[in-house]
Amino acid sequence: MCVFYFEFFTTFRPQHDKTSKNSLARLFQTGFRSDAKLLARLGEKQSRTHTSLVMGYFTSAKEKALETFPVLLERWKAKLASGKRKSLDFIATFTSSSKAPIEKHRERCEDIEKIWDAFVDSFVGTLHAQGGAGCASRAGRGSSFASSSCSSDGDVDGTKMEGDERGRRRAARERLVTIGDLHGDLEQTKRAFRACNLTDSRDKWIGGKTIVVQVGDQLDRGPDEVAVMYFLERVAEEAERSGGELVRILGNHETLNIAGRFRYAQREGCADFTRWRDRQKIGMEMKKMCFGSEKQMERRYRKKKEKNWCAYETGEKRHEKLPSWIREDDVHSINRWKAVCPGGEFTKRFFSGKNVAERVGSTLFVHAGVLEHHALYGLENINKDIREWAINAENPRGVPPSHVQSDQSIVWARDYAHTDEERCDCAKLSKALRFLPGVERVVVGHTIQKGGGGATAACDGKVLRVDVGMSRGCGGNTSEGVEILNDGEKITRMVDGRGRQPMTGVENRFQPA
Numbered sequence: 295m296c297v298f299y300f301e302f303f304t305t306f307r308p309q310h311d312k313t314s315k316n317s318l319a320r321l322f323q324t325g326f327r328s329d330a331k332l333l334a335r336l337g338e339k340q341s342r343t344h345t346s347l348v349m350g351y352f353t354s355a356k357e358k359a360l361e362t363f364p365v366l367l368e369r370w371k372a373k374l375a376s377g378k379r380k381s382l383d384f385i386a387t388f389t390s391s392s393k394a395p396i397e398k399h400r401e402r403c404e405d406i407e408k409i410w411d412a413f414v415d416s417f418v419g420t421l422h423a424q425g426g427a428g429c430a431s432r433a434g435r436g437s438s439f440a441s442s443s444c445s446s447d448g449d450v451d452g453t454k455m456e457g458d459e460r461g462r463r464r465a466a467r468e469r470l471v472t473i474g475d476l477h478g479d480l481e482q483t484k485r486a487f488r489a490c491n492l493t494d495s496r497d498k499w500i501g502g503k504t505i506v507v508q509v510g511d512q513l514d515r516g517p518d519e520v521a522v523m524y525f526l527e528r529v530a531e532e533a534e535r536s537g538g539e540l541v542r543i544l545g546n547h548e549t550l551n552i553a554g555r556f557r558y559a560q561r562e563g564c565a566d567f568t569r570w571r572d573r574q575k576i577g578m579e580m581k582k583m584c585f586g587s588e589k590q591m592e593r594r595y596r597k598k599k600e601k602n603w604c605a606y607e608t609g610e611k612r613h614e615k616l617p618s619w620i621r622e623d624d625v626h627s628i629n630r631w632k633a634v635c636p637g638g639e640f641t642k643r644f645f646s647g648k649n650v651a652e653r654v655g656s657t658l659f660v661h662a663g664v665l666e667h668h669a670l671y672g673l674e675n676i677n678k679d680i681r682e683w684a685i686n687a688e689n690p691r692g693v694p695p696s697h698v699q700s701d702q703s704i705v706w707a708r709d710y711a712h713t714d715e716e717r718c719d720c721a722k723l724s725k726a727l728r729f730l731p732g733v734e735r736v737v738v739g740h741t742i743q744k745g746g747g748g749a750t751a752a753c754d755g756k757v758l759r760v761d762v763g764m765s766r767g768c769g770g771n772t773s774e775g776v777e778i779l780n781d782g783e784k785i786t787r788m789v790d791g792r793g794r795q796p797m798t799g800v801e802n803r804f805q806p807a
């Protein structure tokens with residue numbers, strides 16, 4: 295309507311007199327009033343229509359809601375029930391009420407529970423040993439896999455231990471054998487044991503009741519460090535079952551590694567500790583198949599007072615912070631340190647129960663050399679201090695004991711080990727022996743005997759020097775050991791491929807077999 299008035303006004307252009315203006319005003323007023331009434335009537339009609347539509351919509355929605363609500367309610371109840379079950383299952387993994395697979399199926403798994411732990415340890419040990427059977431009895435005590443434990447160089451059948459300190463003194467045996475530094479060379483290690491008639495062609499123990507003392511330095515300079523340790527452990531177990539014994543003492547390279555110093559380790563040797571960690575993880579996953587989560591296994595071993603020999607790290611937060619000299623991007627060195635640091639799983643298994651000085655009859659064994667101040671302090675005290683340091687997970691980056699640090703320590707001294715007579719100070723040995731009653735001779739490694747003549751004796755037979763550099767990392771010389779019969783009555787070298795040979799310095803005692 296407004297458009298009509300506008301067109302009418304612009305078309306006729308009324309005169310601008312007072313009359314025309316008044317007429318136009320009346321015309322507009324009349325028109326607008328008519329429009330208002332029309333619009334009011336239309337709005338009322340539209341309002342009723344809209345109200346009807348809205349009411350119809352809500353009525354329809356209400357009916358649909360009433361129809362679908364029971365269905366939705368059932369779905370919500372199902373989801374809540376499912377969420378509750380999942381929550382309870384999740385919580386159950388952290389409570390003692392949760393059951394491991396072996397507990398859920400106890401009747402069907404009764405037989406496998408007795409052997410699974412030992413089987414897994416044996417399987418993983420075989421991987422570590424590069425094919426040689428690993429030591430199964432450590433975790434298989436009481437099972438068909440084993441009858442004893444080889445976890446330490448403690449008392450063994452038929453060996454009388456004198457004194458109240460473990461490893462302090464063993465009574466003399468008819469046959470005593472000593473083997474020098476091995477330095478991560480598995481093949482040369484096996485050759486040395488065969489040369490001494492301790493193992494057969496399959497590397498199984500045939501030494502009977504022989505006592506063997508390996509004078510340390512099993513680690514560094516070679517690629518087979520892990521395999522060497524598992525080989526020694528397995529042979530020690532076999533020897534124990536036969537009434538013999540394999541004693542392993544710590545050398546300077548073991549104490550260096552425990553202290554986190556890897557400067558003599560080969561890159562391949564460090565990488566082998568990464569492989570060791572991975573194999574341990576395989577063992578853990580195999581055990582989880584029966585014994586449940588790691589927390590469930592931890593409770594199981596604690597209850598049974600057994601050790602999980604597939605553990606690969608302590609879980610101690612103190613072990614998360616690396617020593618300042620180990621780079622954060624050096625994965626192999628990091629894995630090595632976590633394994634061999636004080637309280638580390640590898641150290642707990644192979645080093646923490648070992649000594650730096652052992653005595654069998656009248657023969658004392660140390661890695662490098664015993665001096666007067668060592669004897670005065672007490673060899674038992676030195677052993678105790680080093681054992682406590684090696685097992686102390688509270689301070690894995692702590693300073694090692696002074697007994698393993700200086701060039702005058704029991705694992706570093708070379709005073710009477712040099713083949714050069716001018717540098718061989720027998721007076722220092724005599725002073726030390728004055729404070730070691732009953733000791734007639736000292737056996738040492740550490741210093742390679744030059745000239746290719748094998749193990750040597752000096753100071754009128756009071757020191758036997760048995761490091762011949764057999765590892766390929768130290769020259770790869772012929773493997774050999776030294777045999778001591780009847781507490782020193784006969785002393786001979788046992789050379790790979792050559793049998794018994796005389797030893798320089800004790801030729802008058804040599805009697806070929």
